[in-house]
Amino acid sequence: GAGVSQSPRYKVAKRGQDVALRCDPISGHVSLFWYQQALGQGPEFLTYFQNEAQLDKSGLPSDRFFAERPEGSVSTLKIQRTQQEDSAVYLCASSLRQGSNQETQYFGPGTRLLVL
Amino acid sequence: AQSVAQPEDQVNVAEGNPLTVKCTYSVSGNPYLFWYVQYPNRGLQFLLKYITGDNLVKGSYGFEAEFNKSQTSFHLKKPSALVSDSALYFCAVRAFGRAGNNRKLIWGLGTSLAVNP
Numbered sequence: 001g002a003g004v005s006q007s008p009r010y011k012v013a014k015r016g017q018d019v020a021l022r023c024d025p026i027s028g029h030v031s032l033f034w035y036q037q038a039l040g041q042g043p044e045f046l047t048y049f050q051n052e053a054q055l056d057k058s059g060l061p062s063d064r065f066f067a068e069r070p071e072g073s074v075s076t077l078k079i080q081r082t083q084q085e086d087s088a089v090y091l092c093a094s095s096l097r098q099g100s101n102q103e104t105q106y107f108g109p110g111t112r113l114l115v116l
Numbered sequence: 117a118q119s120v121a122q123p124e125d126q127v128n129v130a131e132g133n134p135l136t137v138k139c140t141y142s143v144s145g146n147p148y149l150f151w152y153v154q155y156p157n158r159g160l161q162f163l164l165k166y167i168t169g170d171n172l173v174k175g176s177y178g179f180e181a182e183f184n185k186s187q188t189s190f191h192l193k194k195p196s197a198l199v200s201d202s203a204l205y206f207c208a209v210r211a212f213g214r215a216g217n218n219r220k221l222i223w224g225l226g227t228s229l230a231v232n233p
């Protein structure tokens with residue numbers, strides 16, 4: 001009964017460095033979401049997958065942000081040439097499937113990214 | 117535009133007293149509404165949701181919320197607060213995009229609940 005897991009939990013990057021954040025959703029969950037949470041703020045949507053298809057990437061702040069889920073399970077959020085404003089907690093969530101009773105999103109512990 | 121408002125940054129309540137954390141929303145169509153709790157250095161934990169049916173929804177840890185369509189509100193309540201309820205509470209609403217593929221949640225800014233012994 002494992003929940004959503006994310007790695008690493010903490011990441012310190014120098015400005016300009018590329019980073020990759022991993023998300024392991026709950027087994028069997030079809031939908032996967034990435035959110036960005038700045039300090040003192042609510043989460044902000046980044047992107048959404050249904051299986052391996054990226055159906056919505058409207059929240060990605062720039063073309064430096066890229067997400068993939070090639071086999072419909074594990075997902076990676078990649079940030080290229082990190083900037084200080086990318087410092088935030090990156091949250092991953094998964095939900096079972098579409099449909100009103102399966103849409104609860106379950107969250108991982110997040111990856112705290114600090115860009116120096 | 118679809119949005120969620122949590123008008124109180126912080127709520128203080130004495131242990132044993134009832135608590136209310138307020139949330140109002142603005143969406144097109146019928147809303148799916150959620151409450152999550154966030155403890156320090158931990159992820160968001162699901163508390164409860166309203167999809168359809170009874171306006172009073174019961175969730176985890178003794179929390180409940182009342183959906184009020186006319187007031188577009190979904191306030192979180194608990195009859196008797198515990199010190200361990202002290203945390204950050206977020207209200208969220210599921211967006212409905214034109215394409216029907218939009219499953220994202222739109223979040224309030226959060227309310228910090230402090231329960232004093």
